[in-house]
Amino acid sequence: xxxxxxxxxxxxxxxxxxxxxxxxxxxxxxxxxxxxxxxxxxxxxxxxxxxxxxxxxxxxxxxxxxxxxxxxxxxxxxxxxxxxxxxxxxxxxxxxxxxxxxxxxxxxxxxxxxxxxxxxxxxxxxxxxxxxxxxxx
DNA sequence: GCCAACGTTGGC
DNA sequence: GCCAACGTTGGC
Numbered sequence: 001x002x003x004x005x006x007x008x009x010x011x012x013x014x015x016x017x018x019x020x021x022x023x024x025x026x027x028x029x030x031x032x033x034x035x036x037x038x039x040x041x042x043x044x045x046x047x048x049x050x051x052x053x054x055x056x057x058x059x060x061x062x063x064x065x066x067x068x069x070x071x072x073x074x075x076x077x078x079x080x081x082x083x084x085x086x087x088x089x090x091x092x093x094x095x096x097x098x099x100x101x102x103x104x105x106x107x108x109x110x111x112x113x114x115x116x117x118x119x120x121x122x123x124x125x126x127x128x129x130x131x132x133x134x135x136x137x
Numbered sequence: 138g139c140c141a142a143c144g145t146t147g148g149c
Numbered sequence: 150g151c152c153a154a155c156g157t158t159g160g161c
């Protein structure tokens with residue numbers, strides 16, 4: 001089992017909309033590092049869902065339901081999508097400022113590579129964030 | 138709205 | 150293959 005984090009701007013695709021849809025094709029990734037992470041995802045992996053630009057907090061957890069395949073929104077075979085499904089919502093969303101203030105997270109992709117839209121999360125980071133969010137891992 | 142960080146493009 | 154120019158992302 002691996003752990004990940006995806007970013008979405010709430011004005012484009014919010015967690016609330018994701019929950020309403022109960023499923024999402026994660027398309028539009030056009031960055032090689034992010035793409036490589038998508039390719040490594042396996043069914044059942046847990047994915048933190050982060051609101052960028054507005055909110056700036058991790059709001060919930062998604063589950064990978066389908067591994068990488070060609071992005072249907074482009075002909076370019078460099079790009080792939082995965083499919084995600086909402087899993088749990090955090091009672092207490094974990095704010096970026098909180099993570100930044102804590103040395104424990106200094107090496108996290110989200111902090112170190114602020115522009116990366118699909119990042120890795122270590123198991124230790126994941127468990128700590130889930131706990132901070134008010135859920136038990 | 139600004140700007141820093143980073144990725145990509147294209148000239149040489 | 151280097152590097153300057155440019156575009157985009159995303160925090161502030």
